[in-house]
Amino acid sequence: MTTTVDDVCDKQRQEFVLQAPIVPSSATSSSTTSTGTSNGIQSGTTTNTTMSVALVNNTSSSNVYAYITGLASDNNSAVFLLESDGETVYYPTSPSSTGTALSADCAIALGAPGSTTTVTIPRTAGGRIWFAVDATLTFLLNPGPALVEPSVTNESDPNYDIYWDFCEFTFNTAELYINISYVDFVSLPIGLQLENTSGTITTVEGLPATGLDTVCDGLRAQTATDGAGWSDLIIQNSSGANLRALSPNSGITMNSSLFSDYFDSYVQQVWAKYGGGTGLVIDTQASWGSTNGTVSDNILSFGSSVGSFSVPSSADIFSCSSGPFATSTDEMGAIGARLAAAFNRSTLLLDSDQPGDALVAEYYTNPITNHYARLMHATYLDGKGYAFPYDDVAPTGGADQSGSLFDPNPKLLTVTVGGPSATTTAVKLRDMAIRGGQRPGGRRQANHQRIRRDLAWDSAEDEKQMLALAHDRVGEEQDYNSAEADLEKGLGRSQQELSANGGLESKSKEIGALASRPPLVSRPLASLVPSRWADKASSLLARLEASPVYAKARPMIELVIRMFSVFASMSVRALVSRITMALFLVLFYFVMPLISRGSGGLPAPIGLRPGAIDVGMADAVNVTSMLANETYSQ
Numbered sequence: 091m092t093t094t095v096d097d098v099c100d101k102q103r104q105e106f107v108l109q110a111p112i113v114p115s116s117a118t119s120s121s122t123t124s125t126g127t128s129n130g131i132q133s134g135t136t137t138n139t140t141m142s143v144a145l146v147n148n149t150s151s152s153n154v155y156a157y158i159t160g161l162a163s164d165n166n167s168a169v170f171l172l173e174s175d176g177e178t179v180y181y182p183t184s185p186s187s188t189g190t191a192l193s194a195d196c197a198i199a200l201g202a203p204g205s206t207t208t209v210t211i212p213r214t215a216g217g218r219i220w221f222a223v224d225a226t227l228t229f230l231l232n233p234g235p236a237l238v239e240p241s242v243t244n245e246s247d248p249n250y251d252i253y254w255d256f257c258e259f260t261f262n263t264a265e266l267y268i269n270i271s272y273v274d275f276v277s278l279p280i281g282l283q284l285e286n287t288s289g290t291i292t293t294v295e296g297l298p299a300t301g302l303d304t305v306c307d308g309l310r311a312q313t314a315t316d317g318a319g320w321s322d323l324i325i326q327n328s329s330g331a332n333l334r335a336l337s338p339n340s341g342i343t344m345n346s347s348l349f350s351d352y353f354d355s356y357v358q359q360v361w362a363k364y365g366g367g368t369g370l371v372i373d374t375q376a377s378w379g380s381t382n383g384t385v386s387d388n389i390l391s392f393g394s395s396v397g398s399f400s401v402p403s404s405a406d407i408f409s410c411s412s413g414p415f416a417t418s419t420d421e422m423g424a425i426g427a428r429l430a431a432a433f434n435r436s437t438l439l440l441d442s443d444q445p446g447d448a449l450v451a452e453y454y455t456n457p458i459t460n461h462y463a464r465l466m467h468a469t470y471l472d473g474k475g476y477a478f479p480y481d482d483v484a485p486t487g488g489a490d491q492s493g494s495l496f497d498p499n500p501k502l503l504t505v506t507v508g509g510p511s512a513t514t515t516a517v518k519l520r521d522m523a524i525r526g527g528q529r530p531g532g533r534r535q536a537n538h539q540r541i542r543r544d545l546a547w548d549s550a551e552d553e554k555q556m557l558a559l560a561h562d563r564v565g566e567e568q569d570y571n572s573a574e575a576d577l578e579k580g581l582g583r584s585q586q587e588l589s590a591n592g593g594l595e596s597k598s599k600e601i602g603a604l605a606s607r608p609p610l611v612s613r614p615l616a617s618l619v620p621s622r623w624a625d626k627a628s629s630l631l632a633r634l635e636a637s638p639v640y641a642k643a644r645p646m647i648e649l650v651i652r653m654f655s656v657f658a659s660m661s662v663r664a665l666v667s668r669i670t671m672a673l674f675l676v677l678f679y680f681v682m683p684l685i686s687r688g689s690g691g692l693p694a695p696i697g698l699r700p701g702a703i704d705v706g707m708a709d710a711v712n713v714t715s716m717l718a719n720e721t722y723s724q
Contacts, residue, residue: 095111095161095167095215099215099216107236107237108160108169108216108239109234109235109237110168110169110234111161137261137262137264137265137499137500139213140211141211141266141503142208142209142501143158143210143219143502143503143504144206144208144504144505145200145207145208146204146206146504146506146507147204147507148203148507148510149203149223149278149508150203150508151203151223152201153223154199154200154201154223155197155198155221155222155227156198156200156507157222157227157229158172158209158220159171159229160214160218161215161216161217162179162213162214163263165181165212167215170214171194171196171229171237173194173195173196174198174199176208176209177210178194182194182235184234184235185233187233188230189230189231189232189238190230191230192229192231196229197226203508212261214260216260217258217261220240220254220255221278221280221507222249222252222253223254223278223507224253227240227252228240242275242325242340243336243340243343245344251328251333253333253334254278255276255278255280256271257270257280257282265496265500266503267494267496268282268496269282269294269476270294270296272337272466272475273337273476273477273478274340275334275335275340276297276301276302276335277302277333277334277335278302278507278508279296279298279299279301279302279507279508280505281294281295281296281297281471281509282294282506283504284495284502284504285500285503286500286501287500293472294472294494295471295474295510296470296471296493296506296510297469297470297471297475297509298469298509299508300509302334303332304465305335305462305465305469306324306332308465308468308469309335309462309465316457319348322341322348323335323337323340323341323462337408337478338408339408339409339410342405342409346405349404349408350404350405351404352404352458353402353403353407354404356433356439357401357433361401362385363439363442364383364385364390368442369383369442370442371442371446372425372429373443373444373445373446374424374425375428375445376421376424378424383425388400396422397419399414402414407433407460410480414426427480428445430478430479430480430483431444431445431483432444434478435453435454435459435460436453436454436455436456436459436460437453445484445485447488448488450489462477463477463481467491471510474490474491474493475491475492475493482494
């Protein structure tokens with residue numbers, strides 16, 4: 091039986107075993123997303139044979155280990171691991187029995203918290219970068235050789251009680267493609283940053299340091315709401331701390347009765363809608379174009395020449411690969427991917443065109459939905475990361491949800507475990523000999539820039555981007571000094587002035603683009619709240635704006651919002667200054683006269699004494715004359 095790279099990668103995801111294909115595919119054959127669409131890399135591009143990967147330990151532990159596994163594309167897709175030095179490629183030989191230990195040390199120590207370890211990877215298919223905290227992982231070999239990887243659904247696995255996680259990548263002749271994947275479970279926060287040879291940097295922020303606990307709290311709250319058993323997905327260690335949270339599919343693997351009829355009522359509503367005269371239009375986003383489906387005799391049919399879907403079970407929907415989703419043709423696979431995404435996001439009752447123009451804010455709004463995926467996206471710092479197998483499905487030109495990065499000219503991939511850096515930032519080699527606040531150990535002291543957010547800034551996320559862009563220039567010849575920033579103009583405007591004078595042109599254009607966004611006061615109210623609350627805020631505001639009371643009060647509401655925006659955008663210095671001035675005004679013009687009159691011991695102001703001269707309308711000459719006359723008469 092022949093197998094391809096894609097076949098063995100599918101087996102790896104399902105059985106946690108990686109082995110070489112019987113007939114190796116070409117190195118460029120596995121550069122598409124799970125939806126069957128290419129990443130748009132132009133032909134003719136050829137990557138280097140190896141690539142540098144910086145591994146950053148942002149946990150609180152000094153005992154963090156990384157492992158890198160995959161199929162060597164330039165060596166007949168042979169199974170390999172990197173050895174502990176991060177450079178030597180170890181090709182295990184086929185053992186005579188199952189469960190054989192590795193003959194090389196492949197645990198790459200990441201050092202103390204905040205440190206960075208750089209490794210070199212070859213061109214790879216089915217690649218994974220694994221992380222383990224406070225323990226090493228156990229990889230075993232079966233005849234083949236086949237690499238037996240850690241499993242979260244096998245309680246007898248030697249790695250079961252360890253904090254570990256991974257991200258997935260493919261590095262071939264066309265591109266580097268990498269994503270953070272929590273399709274099976276979530277345990278450790280992992281973030282990505284990819285720099286290409288032109289200096290362009292793209293990122294996926296991943297989870298915060300407390301991401302696992304946040305997700306687990308959400309699962310418990312959802313169980314309290316619907317009683318569906320979401321909290322059963324939480325795995326704790328012997329001390330009662332959260333060890334990981336399983337995806338619904340992994341949870342069903344361990345407990346087949348879990349979510350057994352969860353989606354049944356929703357599926358019935360969908361079948362009723364598309365069996366009652368409304369057609370379901372699926373855009374394959376490929377050469378097949380859009381295809382129409384209707385329900386008849388309890389079957390969702392897309393025509394005899396295309397195929398059909400029977401009623402899926404909850405397990406089928408969560409897995410995206412069983413029951414009617416186990417399709418045999420490429421066209422049905424493309425349809426099934428978009429149908430599976432629509433079921434998990436619960437958008438089939440909202441729009442008959444899929445993926446259509448569905449907004450991210452509309453995902454997971456039905457009470458019956460994949461709440462694990464909902465909570466994952468709500469917890470991601472930028473909302474991005476795989477939470478179910480077809481999380482890369484998106485409307486054409488729509489927002490990516492998968493947390494994937496890809497580039498045909500990769501230079502440096504940085505993978506961070508433990509959450510984003512808070513006080514230190516990675517230093518590139520070219521910065522080492524240039525003035526830039528270098529500290530021992532390859533780290534730079536954080537650049538705490540005190541910068542005013544003026545009304546041209548629309549959110550805290552934009553501030554993060556602009557600060558990151560400003561920091562990226564530290565150490566370059568035309569370095570931007572934050573101490574020279576005009577705090578009353580804002581970083582964006584001062585950078586535009588620098589650009590006009592011929593300095594920092596490329597970076598200033600990026601910052602200028604951020605600063606030229608619509609003002610804060612003209613942005614939707616939903617943009618003023620954290621991204622994890624955006625869906626609820628949008629729904630609440632929509633109901634509020636539809637009420638007649640809002641229509642009458644709208645001018646006053648807008649005035650209040652504008653006043654709030656002005657105060658919110660002030661620097662602390664400006665805000666304190668204005669409050670102090672107001673207090674002095676009240677004190678000297680209102681409070682002091684009242685105190686004087688009440689005490690009786692202090693002379694009243696001249697304008698309040700009996701017989702005093704009313705000088706309110708007199709000019710300077712008349713005042714002098716009148717005072718002289720008063721003195722003479724006395």
